[in-house]
Amino acid sequence: MNTPDTRERLLDAAQKLFVEHGIDATSLRNVTTDAEANLASVNYHFGSKDELIQAVFARHLEPLNKERIRLLDELEREAGDTPLYLETTLEAFLKPTFEMMQNQKSREFVCLLGRLFTESSELKMLIMHQFQEVQKRYFAALQRTLPHLGIIDLSWRVHFMIGAMAHTFAVPEKLSIPSSSEAYNLTEESIMQHLITFAAAGLRAPVPSQTNGDNQK
Amino acid sequence: MNTPDTRERLLDAAQKLFVEHGIDATSLRNVTTDAEANLASVNYHFGSKDELIQAVFARHLEPLNKERIRLLDELEREAGDTPLYLETTLEAFLKPTFEMMQNQKSREFVCLLGRLFTESSELKMLIMHQFQEVQKRYFAALQRTLPHLGIIDLSWRVHFMIGAMAHTFAVPEKLSIPSSSEAYNLTEESIMQHLITFAAAGLRAPVPSQTNGDNQK
DNA sequence: GTCTATAGCATGATAGAC
DNA sequence: GTCTATCATGCTATAGAC
Numbered sequence: 001m002n003t004p005d006t007r008e009r010l011l012d013a014a015q016k017l018f019v020e021h022g023i024d025a026t027s028l029r030n031v032t033t034d035a036e037a038n039l040a041s042v043n044y045h046f047g048s049k050d051e052l053i054q055a056v057f058a059r060h061l062e063p064l065n066k067e068r069i070r071l072l073d074e075l076e077r078e079a080g081d082t083p084l085y086l087e088t089t090l091e092a093f094l095k096p097t098f099e100m101m102q103n104q105k106s107r108e109f110v111c112l113l114g115r116l117f118t119e120s121s122e123l124k125m126l127i128m129h130q131f132q133e134v135q136k137r138y139f140a141a142l143q144r145t146l147p148h149l150g151i152i153d154l155s156w157r158v159h160f161m162i163g164a165m166a167h168t169f170a171v172p173e174k175l176s177i178p179s180s181s182e183a184y185n186l187t188e189e190s191i192m193q194h195l196i197t198f199a200a201a202g203l204r205a206p207v208p209s210q211t212n213g214d215n216q217k
Numbered sequence: 218m219n220t221p222d223t224r225e226r227l228l229d230a231a232q233k234l235f236v237e238h239g240i241d242a243t244s245l246r247n248v249t250t251d252a253e254a255n256l257a258s259v260n261y262h263f264g265s266k267d268e269l270i271q272a273v274f275a276r277h278l279e280p281l282n283k284e285r286i287r288l289l290d291e292l293e294r295e296a297g298d299t300p301l302y303l304e305t306t307l308e309a310f311l312k313p314t315f316e317m318m319q320n321q322k323s324r325e326f327v328c329l330l331g332r333l334f335t336e337s338s339e340l341k342m343l344i345m346h347q348f349q350e351v352q353k354r355y356f357a358a359l360q361r362t363l364p365h366l367g368i369i370d371l372s373w374r375v376h377f378m379i380g381a382m383a384h385t386f387a388v389p390e391k392l393s394i395p396s397s398s399e400a401y402n403l404t405e406e407s408i409m410q411h412l413i414t415f416a417a418a419g420l421r422a423p424v425p426s427q428t429n430g431d432n433q434k
Numbered sequence: 435g436t437c438t439a440t441a442g443c444a445t446g447a448t449a450g451a452c
Numbered sequence: 453g454t455c456t457a458t459c460a461t462g463c464t465a466t467a468g469a470c
Contacts, residue, residue, distance in 0.1 A: 006435080022337045024241035027463065038437055043465060045435095115335040118387045120239045152403070156411040163384025164377035164419075170335045171380075186369070194373040198419035202381075205418030208410065223453080244445060255455055260447060262453095 007045045009035040012105060015056050019108045023053060023119065057116075057127050060100070060109045065134045067096040072137055083144040086203060090161075090196045093138055097169065098192040114169030117162075146203060153207055161199040168195060224262045226252040229322060232273050236325045240270060240336065274333075274344050277317070277326045282351045284313040289354055300361040303420060307378075307413045310355055314386065315409040331386030334379075363420060370424055378416040385412060 004012075013035035017026040028049055032039045046052040071092035075084055097113070100106040116127055142154060149157070168191065186194075221229075230252035234243040245266055249256045263269040288309035292301055314330070317323040333344055359371060366374070385408065403411075 020338075022241060024239060025337060028465090029463080038435095039464095040437070040466080041435085049464070117384065118332040118335045120242060153411070156408070157415050159385065159388075160381035160412060160415045163381040163388075165380070166384060167334065167380025168376065171376075191373070193425065194370070195377060197422050197425055198374050198377045201422030202415035202419040205414050208414055245447090246445080255453090256446095257448080257455070258453085266446065 006035070006037050006041055010037055010042060010045060010052070011056055011059060014052055015105070015108050015112060018053075018056065019111050019115075023123070028052075053123065054126065056109075056112070060106055061113070061127070061130055064096050064100065065130060068093060068134050069137060071095065072141060076141070083147075084141055086142075086145050086200050087196055089138065089141050089145060090199055091192070093134075094165065094192050094195065097165075098188045101169075101188045110169045111172065114166040114171075117166050142203070149203075149207065154203075157203050157205075160202060164195060164199060223252070223254050223258055227254055227259060227262060227269070228273055228276060231269055232322070232325050232329060235270075235273065236328050236332075240340070245269075270340065271343065273326075273329070274347075277323055278330070278344070278347055281313050281317065282347060285310060285351050286354060288312065289358060293358070300364075301358055303359075303362050303417050304413055306355065306358050306362060307416055308409070310351075311382065311409050311412065314382075315405045318386075318405045327386045328389065331383040331388075334383050359420070366420075366424065371420075374420050374422075377419060381412060381416060 010031060014026065014031045017030050017034060020026075021030075028042045029039060031052070032041055035041075042049065042052055046055055072089075075088060075092055097110050100110050116124060139154075139158065142158065143149075143151075146154060227248060231243065231248045234247050234251060237243075238247075245259045246256060248269070249258055252258075259266065259269055263272055289306075292305060292309055314327050317327050333341060356371075356375065359375065360366075360368075363371060
């Protein structure tokens, strides 16, 4: 059927408008108009704008993170006691999101997710705790794969990788490209491979001999 | 004197509140209250909220990009015809921003800048064209340093590096750190070195043998 | 569950005295 | 340049008919 539940239509409209204009700049009027629903429907179905926002995230975030955990479980079961191959770990982490980008609607969500990091801290905090397990598990896996890296080095490198990933999700246009109109439409799979190559090299980089005396306070 | 121009106080207040709560969520009332100025003063000094926003960016962005160009000019003059060393180029690009982070007020600006990428497209477009020259110059320098990389590979890798940088600027708390309270307060200089190590390795990574047939449409 | 109507408030902007 | 007062608009949320 081409007209899903009002509830679903509201979520779709909200997600689309959040990506287009930002969360704050999107009013309930915009949402209900776009969803061809009544102004009061948001409050009926979700209670408030805040709860609508959370519902938009909750809808896709839980399955996404479950899948990331599932893939890591599988890899670790296969590998037994040996540490995972770096690229394999990164692929398990990234693949679920890049697969979401195949579908238009969940692609919007990935974009929204990429922007979450720079949202107002109240919202960010609320959503971020859903990443706790994923973060803990993957960080531990990376520690086993890169045992020579101290926790500070690894933390920063993971931070940088998250940044590269979030930016790739959040910014669809490639600003860094000088000439404008060429065939830059790589497949998602190929973009993911580029990102894995970049991040794996960054994570594996040798630690510079002397990292200033400001670690270990 | 400890009370600068109203104009300056408005810019300071706006910048601070933009970082704290986001641009959209900050009202002119918030700004004028924080600046201990009159509600009408924003419209007197800037004409509108939009122009205030642009002024906040313009104040620091122009000197920042001028400095990036100046450093690159200097390096290229010294190097003559030989391509620059990768780490040196990255440092010239990053140093001006990391130096801004030493001072509290311009640190706020750097944070705002990191978030610019994920702002609503109208504002982004408006500010982004100020980066054109910096982008063009540094991209060309990187091409000379990494001649073996095709333009597509280099573009993506630069994209990832920009993401890592923006995330580092925009997200002060390090989310990726598992244990919470340790001495993670590295100096700006040291953080920059971590980022340079990561990005340089990512940029230098060997190109995987076969990058799927989807380039060259 | 859906709709209209509206309360209650905050917003950006401006007019006009000083 | 600074202030007060105010306008018109848009917002979230709710009450109550259907």
